[in-house]
Every structure is written in structure tokens, then in C-alpha cells.
Amino acid sequence: MASIAFFSLFLLLLCAHGGAPVLGFTRSDFPPDFVFGAATSAYQYEGAVAEDGRSPSIWDTFTHAGKMADKSTGDVAADGYHKYKDDVKLMADTNLEAYRFSISWSRLIPNGRGAINPRGLEYYNSLIDALVQHGIQVHIMLYHLDYPQILEDEYGGWLSHRIVEDFTAFSDICFREFGDRVSYWTTIDEPNVGAIGSYDSGIIAPGHCSDPFGITKCTIGDSTVEPYIAAHNMLLAHASATRLYREKYQAVQKGVVGLNIYSLWAYPLSNTTLDIEATKRLVDFTFGWVLEPLISGDYPETMKKIVGSRLPTFTRTQSEAVIGSADFIGINHYFSVYVNDRPLDKGVRDYAADLSVSYKTSKNDPPGGKFPPTSYPTDPSGLQLVLLYLKKACGDIPIYIQENGNASSNDTLDDTDRLEYLKSYIEGTLAALRKGANVKGYFTWAFLDVFEFLAGYQSRYGLYRVDFDDEALPRQARLSARWYSAFLKNNGINVQSELNNPGLDAEQ
Template sequence: MMLRVYYLLIVLLNLAAAIFCADKYSREDFPSGFVFGPGTSAYQVEGAASEDGRSPSIWDTVSYEGKMDGATGDASVDEYHNHIFVVMIMYLQQEDVKLMAETGLDAYRFSISWPRLIPNGRGLLNPKAVLYYNNLINERISHGIEAHVALYHYDHPQLIEYEYGGWLSRKIVKNFIAYADVCLRKFGDRVLHWTTLNEPNVFLLYSYDVGMLPPYRCSSPFGLNCSQGNSTSKPYLVFHHLLLAHASAVRLYRKKYQGKQLGFNGINLFVYGTFPLTNSTEDVLATQRATEFLVGFTVIHPNPVVFGDYPETVKKNAGLRLPAFTIQESKQVKGSFDYLGVNHYVSIQFKDNSASLNSEHRDYRADMAAEMIFDVDNSTFEYPIHALGMQAAQETSSFEDTSRVKYMHGYVESVLDAIRNGSNVRGYFTWSLLDAFELMGRYETCFGLYCVALSAHWYSQFLRGKPVGSDVFIQLGKHFSPLSASS
């Protein structure tokens, strides 16, 4: 055992020597009330997919059909049973809430499973689900951890997908409002921060255009792995229904609950850093178009939740395929947020592709008239941060995630810079606490602070108020214990 500990310390010291020594900062540099936490979603961490009355979601269906290479969320990290198997120096069992408390986190961002709470999509509640979420919320509060809840994270019940096509039908808006009403009524006395939708701008593209996520509705030649759908028009229809559902849920909260519960409503977007590939006028204009489609379609520039309408470029290029808001809908969507959540993982460079507009048969991507070139290293952000994350390969050793330490150090420092420059940023949620089922990478990629101990310890040192740089591990010495936040 002594030999093993000695070996681990040598590894840590060798890694530390290779890490660039940056300027240090501490948690005390952030404003009072600023919260730090991890983010998760129901299907990715809960497990117990067919237990205690839960019905299949659209994710369960496609996983059982073999569309995800045999991977499923049937068990994942089994949060439903409140036992997390964490890999550190050795295999240990520890409840996730205690792990969060020991790490020094303030909040936990998670989603509620619609098919667990209301298995048929509407109608009768599942009492075991109510008990589970009450326990989850109460246990975290008892450890000083705020509950930040998302109502929808890509996982509506398969039953309503079968019945009327899910988000393809306006019927889902009414069902979503009823579902939101249950959540607000049952849990809103203890939950102050509600997110209606997680990344609807990603959902429309990957689920209804290119067919990379459930329910795999797309059409040739734009999408792959789809047996039904229409990539040219359905993404716009789906997004319109998503926005109406969001705005209706916010209206419900403000009218019925906010005065008593004193909480806040928001929407969460995937925001890219956008840059032109070259300084040419064509690429600069292409970047502006792409930003309006990928981000401004929802939250930046002239857009629905701020101004009550879609960006002009989007309306022009999409034409009649984009549904129009009625006067009443525009008023309801406009201003339908108390805060904006931003997920940021990647930046993109754009190259002009105006020629795509010459085709009469084109999809959402072709309407952008810009070619996307991903660049994960050229990352910036200008908006309040809701979740950030960096993936590691499954084979990564528990003590070799130095790149993640640099990533987190750089991003937390940049959030601090943004605050100092006047940005009204209220929290930072890293994705995620534990390695789990990832929606794109399944179990092949790892976003968790645990079981990757080095970044978890860096984050814990920072959250405990210690000044940190990316060279923090030089100071660890023999006191290093990845499960002990006080070491």
C-alpha cells in the first residue's frame, strides 16, 4: 500500500511540474451569492429506467432498437438508488450528495424525468417519482446545496411520440404546461431556479435535421439514421412549439406561483464561440448569419425571448417553412425569462457558403449558408454561464487529466474577468459531477469531475477558498486525498 501511495505522489508531482504556472485567484474573488455546482440530466444519471412506474422516454426506445451501439441509460450511475460507484485511488462507494458537499459545491443542476413523473405524458402522477424527487431535493438542501431544476432535457415520454409525434404537434404545448404545473406545485416551495428547456437550439438541429439524437426524425440527403421526418421544415416547426411551450410555462409560473415561491424562470441555450475562418467580407457575413441561426434564433440579437420575433435573416432564408407568431404569441414569448442559462463547450469557425441558398430544397443548415469548422481550442464567451465541460477519453487515467485542470482554470478565471468587466453572471455549473451516459459519446467519453480525481481536487481546492493556479498540485504533497475536500 505504501508503495502504491508513493507511486501516486510521484505521478502527481511529475504532472505538476509540467503544468504552466498561471496567475492565481480564489473563490473569495467572486461576488457574494455566486454559486458553483455540477450539472446532470435525468436520463444520463438516474438509471432505474423501467422501475417504479417510469415509462420509456424517446431515449429508451432508440437505445433498445440498437441505434446507440448497444449503450443505454438503464443503469448509468444509478442516482435513483442513491449509490454512486466512484473510482478514485481504489473502488469506493459514496453517495453523490455527500461527494458534492465534500467538494464544496453550492448547487446541483439536474432535470426531472417527464416519463417518470407522469408516465403517460399527461394525467395521473407517479407517487414514487414524487417521493424520489422530494428526497433528492431535500437531501441536497440538508447539505447546503441548492436545487436548480430543468423541466426538459430531451426526454419526453415515448407514448406522446407515438400518439401525435411529440414536438411535431402543437398538442405537446398543452401537455408540457400540465407537466410544468405539477413540478412547480410539488417542488417549487424548495426550488428557486427553474429552467424550462435545455438547449432547444441543439435539439432542433440534431434530432430533427441531421438525425444524430432521438427521436431521429430527418430526411435524405440531410440526415442519417432516420426512417421518417422532413429536415427542410420540421426543425422550424419543432422549435416554434418549443418556444411556445417555454413561454407558456413561464407565464404559468409568473401568474400562479412566482408571487408565493419567489423563484426565477429561465431557458438554457447552447452557445458557440463564433469566428470567421478568414477576414474576408464573405466569411464575416457568413459568421453573422450562422450566429443568428445557431444562437440568435433564440437568445441573442433580435430574437423571440427578448423582442418577440425571429431574426430577420432567419425569416428571410427559411421563408414559409418558419411558422409566424401571432400578435398574442409574440407578446407571450417576449421577455419570457428571468435569467438566461448558457452552455458552452466549443467554438466554430465559419466559411461562406452562399451557394447553398440557390437550392430550393434545403435544410436548416443550408439556410445558414455557412460551412462550420469546429475549433475546440478557440473558446470565448460573453454571456452568463450555465454549464461548461470538457470531455476526456475513457482510457484517461484518474490522475492524468491535466488538460481538464487547465481548461477549468482558464474558464473560471474568464468568468471572473467577465464579472469584473460588468457582466451579470450569477453561477458556474461544470458538466458534470460524475462520468455518466453522455448523449453524444455514450460511455466512451468522460465529462465527470469524478472519477477523474485531479480536476475534482483542483475544483475542490478552489471551492474551499484556496488560491489556485493550474500549478496547484505542486503543493499537495503527502496530504493529497481525492475524496477529502479538506486535505
């Protein structure tokens, strides 16, 4: 199904790329049930890693081992654990309609299973209550690349099927404790990229990889097998948690449960058959890896043929459980790539070697560039094509853009580049809506500067600048925050980028 969808969109791809953007838009151009928000995640935002009963997570271990390029940690991060009330007030002042955040498994259930940490429970209840009181819709990501270290030590985390039971129990507690105020649940963030970064290249905690594929120096792992095992267990855990919610909570709570995918759009570097086929492979390995099991209960034929016995298989019972196990699809989308058919050189990660492709974010980039990139060209047509692809591949399932943002090199408050990126991708979303994509929401990454998993504090995505050199970690509105606030407030007015919101002037 995914393969057919790709080729049916290929002509559209050729026509849309580089085409004229949507000519102006306002908030009222979007449907009444469309929601605009911003996002963060627990480890990246909260800090307070050793406070109030929280146990170490895999990211605490990873960063304290000096694995980040800047040797940074999330020990303090943006200090959201202490500053959330002021931050929620700032969200309200920004006119945010929704906020997407994640639950720290280590904070809520420090031992990975069993007893709930009362202080952790109190924190999330207070955060949710504050959002509700300010009329901000709550979207929760249950797992955002961050589980208790004790589960890694005990059985290897996502490499063991045992995590399915523990993740389901963790989800059960979240549904039970927060579901009276939360209607939008996403089980797992980016199974596709999480598996690659954590178990192939080693650039994401817990940092598994094997020579010659690791980008970092790893002491444990097998890059040829572990990414596929981890992703398989993530899919089973997602299906298990969704089934639990549907059987135990959905009738009363009326909520929905979805799964998140890291998405990018892929253009063939040339119009040769080899490059077009290479692009199709990348789409199968990016989208199909997660989507095809939800549709057919099995992996794409392309993956099965290339990966062979290293790719886990679903039992009949597992296949039936995974099919249809998402009420919506969430995507994290940042950039597009150009793909050509070329086995990569020794030293790159095995996942890409399986694909036998090379990719870059611009046709003019030299081969062998860093991936994921630290900067990338703006391509809102790519987001539009992803949304239309998902409509073709998955039918009319609702789609939420759960992350989209730009790591501006400009750390001042005058972030014109980030603002233009934000505007253009919202335009791309509207264009996809007008072509029939069932998009229900857009969340920019990030609400404020946070600890970034791939770059620590060297990369800034926030609408609000956080001064990490100041112990008080003050928040200051960037131009992008001012525009987003005015856009959301002035429903039928086309807001220009230079407009300011006086309510955002004060340093928080």
C-alpha cells in the same frame, strides 16, 4: 438587436482572441451571490428505466433501436436513481455550492399527462431534501431532451402544438411539488440544438431526419421543416410555463424561471466580407433563433429571409407571451468555431445548408469534419465573448453557465487536460464579469461520468470517474474534482492544480 450587438463586439473579438488570460483568481474574486456547481440530467444519470412506474421515454426507444455508435443505452447509466444519497454526500465533500439536474417526465408522469407516479415523486423529493440538508442550492431543468414515448406516439411530441399544454401541466406539477425548496427553474434545455439534433440530423432522440440531410439512418422526418416547428413549439411551451409560474407561484415561492441555449462563439475564418457575413448568419441562427423572440417576439430577419415559409410565424398573442418570458438565460458552452462562407456539400444537415456556411473548431482542421466535434481546442476567450454578446443583445439579464466541460480522452484520475480546461474557462468567466457581464453562476458538465447523448460511454466529462465495467459503478475523484473542491473551500487562496483534497481519496 442581436445583429447590432454582434458587430459592436467584432472589434473586441479581434482583440480578445488569443489575448492574455486572467492572471490568477480565487473563489473570493467572484461576487458573493455567484454560485459554482456541477450538472447532470435525468436520462444520462439516473438509470432504472423500468423501475417504480417509470414509462419508456424517447431515449429508451432510440437507444434500444441501436442508434448509438457504441450501441449503448441509459438503462443503468450512472445508477443515480439508487446512488443519489451517496452522490449528494460526495457533492458536499466536493464543496459544491449548487447542483443542476433535470426531471424525468417519464418517471414523474408516466402517461405524459394526468396521474403523478408516487415513486417518482418520492425520488425527486428525497433528492431535493438531501441537497437542501447539505446546503447545496437546487437548480432544476424541467426538460432535458427527454419526454415520454407515449407523447411521441400520440401526436409527435414537439412537432405538435398539443405538447404546449402537456408541458405546462408537467411544469405545474413540478412547481407545486418542489417549489417550496427550489428557486431556480429552467424550462427547456437547448431548443436550438435540440431541434437540430432531434429533427434534422437525427443524432438525438426521437431521431427524425430526411435524406440527404440525416447523419443517421432515419425512418421518419423532414429535415427541411421539422427543426423549425419543434423549436417554435419549445418557445411557446417555455412562455406558457413561465406565465403559469409567474401568475400562480412566483409571489409565494420567490423563484425565477429561465431558458437555456446551446452557445458557441464564431470567428470568421478570414477577414473577408463574405466570411464576416457568414459568421453573422451563424450567430443569428444560433443565438437569435432563441433570443430574438424573447426580445422582440419574432425571429431574426436573417432567418426569415433564408428559411422563408418553412419558418413558423408567431400570432400577436404568442408574440406578446414570448417577449420577456425569461428571468435569466442559461447557456451550455463548450467550444468555438471558425466560419467561412461556403455552401456545404450534399449529405450534411439542412440547417447548415440554410446557413450556407462551413465551420470547424480550428483553422488548421480539414473541411468537412464531424460536428459537433468529439474533441476541441480550449478557447476561454470564446466563452467571454459569448457572455459579453449576451449583455449587448439582452441587456442586463442574469446569465448562468449551466454546462461547460471537456470530454477528455484520458480516462485516468490524472485528468490534467480537463483540469486546465476547467481553470481556463472559469478565468474566462471572471474576465467577462470584470467587463460588466451579469453572470450569476458556473456549472461544470458533468459532476460524474454519465451516458452521453452523442457518444454513449465513449466520452467522459466527469469530475468523478465512474467505472462502467464494474457492476457497483464506483466513483473515484479525478484531479479536476480535487482542484474544484480546494478552489471552492479555500475562498481567498489561489489553489494550484496539484493540490489534493484528502476527503476525496476514498473510492465511493
